[in-house]
Amino acid sequence: MKSHVWRPLYVVIGIVALILLFREFYIPGNFGSGEYGFMYSYHNKDNEEVWKNQPLKYRDTGKQKMHEYCGECHGDEVETRSGDLHGIIACENCHGPALEHPDDPEKLVIDRSRELCLRCHTLLPYTTSERKRIPGIDPNEHNVGEDCVDCHNPHNPRLEDM
Amino acid sequence: MKRRDFMKNTIVAIAGASVPLSALEFIDPREVLAANPEIHWAFLINTYSCVGCGFCVKACKTENDIPFEANASRTWVERYVYTKDDRRYIDSPKSAQYGFTDARIDLGEHLGYQDVDPNNVGKAFFVPKLCNHCATPSCTQVCPVGATYKTDSGPVLVDRSWCIGCGYCIMACPFGARFFHPVLKVVDKCTFCYHRITKGVETACVNACPFGARKMCNIKDINDPVTQIILNERVGVLKDEFGTKPQAFYIGLASEVR
Numbered sequence: 215m216k217s218h219v220w221r222p223l224y225v226v227i228g229i230v231a232l233i234l235l236f237r238e239f240y241i242p243g244n245f246g247s248g249e250y251g252f253m254y255s256y257h258n259k260d261n262e263e264v265w266k267n268q269p270l271k272y273r274d275t276g277k278q279k280m281h282e283y284c285g286e287c288h289g290d291e292v293e294t295r296s297g298d299l300h301g302i303i304a305c306e307n308c309h310g311p312a313l314e315h316p317d318d319p320e321k322l323v324i325d326r327s328r329e330l331c332l333r334c335h336t337l338l339p340y341t342t343s344e345r346k347r348i349p350g351i352d353p354n355e356h357n358v359g360e361d362c363v364d365c366h367n368p369h370n371p372r373l374e375d376m
Numbered sequence: 377m378k379r380r381d382f383m384k385n386t387i388v389a390i391a392g393a394s395v396p397l398s399a400l401e402f403i404d405p406r407e408v409l410a411a412n413p414e415i416h417w418a419f420l421i422n423t424y425s426c427v428g429c430g431f432c433v434k435a436c437k438t439e440n441d442i443p444f445e446a447n448a449s450r451t452w453v454e455r456y457v458y459t460k461d462d463r464r465y466i467d468s469p470k471s472a473q474y475g476f477t478d479a480r481i482d483l484g485e486h487l488g489y490q491d492v493d494p495n496n497v498g499k500a501f502f503v504p505k506l507c508n509h510c511a512t513p514s515c516t517q518v519c520p521v522g523a524t525y526k527t528d529s530g531p532v533l534v535d536r537s538w539c540i541g542c543g544y545c546i547m548a549c550p551f552g553a554r555f556f557h558p559v560l561k562v563v564d565k566c567t568f569c570y571h572r573i574t575k576g577v578e579t580a581c582v583n584a585c586p587f588g589a590r591k592m593c594n595i596k597d598i599n600d601p602v603t604q605i606i607l608n609e610r611v612g613v614l615k616d617e618f619g620t621k622p623q624a625f626y627i628g629l630a631s632e633v634r
Contacts, residue, residue: 245522248525248526248527248528249528250512250526250528253516253517254512254513254516254517254525254526255516255525255526255527255528256522256525257522257523257524257525257533257535257538258522258535258537258538261525261533261535261537261538262527262533262570264535264536264537265533265567265570265571266570266571266574266575267571268440268570268571269571270439270571270572270575270577271438271439271580272435272438272439272580272583272584274577302586302587303431303586304583304584304586306435306583306584307431307434307435307584307586310438311438311439329474329477332475332477333428333429333430333431333474333475333476333477334427334429334475336475336476336477336478336479337479338428338476338479338500339479339494339495339497339500340457340497340499340500340501341497341499342498342499342500342501343426343427343428343500343501343502344424344425344426344427344587345427345428345502348427353477
């Protein structure tokens with residue numbers, strides 16, 4: 215074949231070689247694929263450690279363990295609620311993340327807002343949903359502007375104990 | 377070719393072709409699972425239990441530093457309302473990070489709110505959603521730089537230092553589970569709380585759910601009670617037809633939930 219065919223081909227081969235050379239130096243050596251192969255998991259292996267080392271904020275797993283931990287200091291409060299209606303709600307849902315508490319933060323910021331209670335206790339007319347079992351109010355009519363905790367005890371929400 | 381040779385070759389070809397088929401049929405998934413006792417994380421969502429409180433979204437955003445002002449979230453809850461005159465409404469105001477505190481349907485910024493007569497509500501339910509951590513994820517397949525990947529234990533992660541922010545994976549995800557992190561300016565998504573599950577602690581959303589609507593399990597451990605539910609009960613996945621093999625299983629799906 216004549217050289218005018220080969221010459222551009224050499225140029226292309228040269229460009230490809232340059233790109234591969236650049237790639238060789240630019241990509242860190244710890245790139246590789248895992249069990250799922252090149253198609254799904256070609257990545258920097260060090261990054262898995264980066265994600266593993268993200269700081270935790272919320273505490274332990276399970277409400278039971280949570281009640282045990284919180285009960286060490288706040289025994290009475292935990293006892294009031296853990297067996298009854300609101301016992302299914304993890305303490306941290308209202309009291310905030312408490313991984314290092316009582317060291318950091320020393321005092322938890324409690325969400326006492328009306329909006330927090332309304333997450334579950336807004337009246338929604340959904341008879342086919344689990345929501346039907348939760349007593350609800352119309353937020354536009356029931357003591358507008360006041361905080362729920364002014365009248366209701368969130369640890370013991372039974373109306374007969376109010 | 378003689379008739380005898382033709383018959384011979386035909387029999388050999390049929391026998392050869394049928395071997396792989398019969399070999400596949402004898403595999404019992406439980407035996408395979410028992411033989412590989414490693415970890416593969418999966419998620420189970422019971423839509424019957426969800427009441428739409430949004431504590432999972434709140435916990436997720438707090439744990440993973442996703443701004444509450446951003447209209448994007450790693451996990452979200454959708455509300456489905458079917459009226460008796462056969463209208464269907466779906467909404468997820470602010471990813472349900474403050475729950476559903478309005479009986480009206482949020483149609484979006486420009487359309488406002490839709491009133492639904494309480495007597496007209498036929499059925500209604502809530503569906504929590506998150507990244508499905510597919511077994512063959514289309515999002516990691518399209519990444520041009522190798523910044524997003526599937527780990528050996530299942531979760532699909534994004535390398536924040538390597539992501540160039542092209543958004544190809546956001547387009548490739550059939551479930552809309554990916555978004556741009558408004559502060560870091562890279563793609564972000566649910567990690568199954570990789571920093572928690574690798575330490576033996578449950579994810580922030582599972583931990584926060586008061587009703588047990590969200591559960592996590594090692595799907596390779598057949599003694600895990602949640603794995604037992606996935607194996608023995610009627611569970612479904614979202615958008616099975618995309619072939620990405622989602623690893624988030626749902627109890628109580630409807631055809632409108634996609």
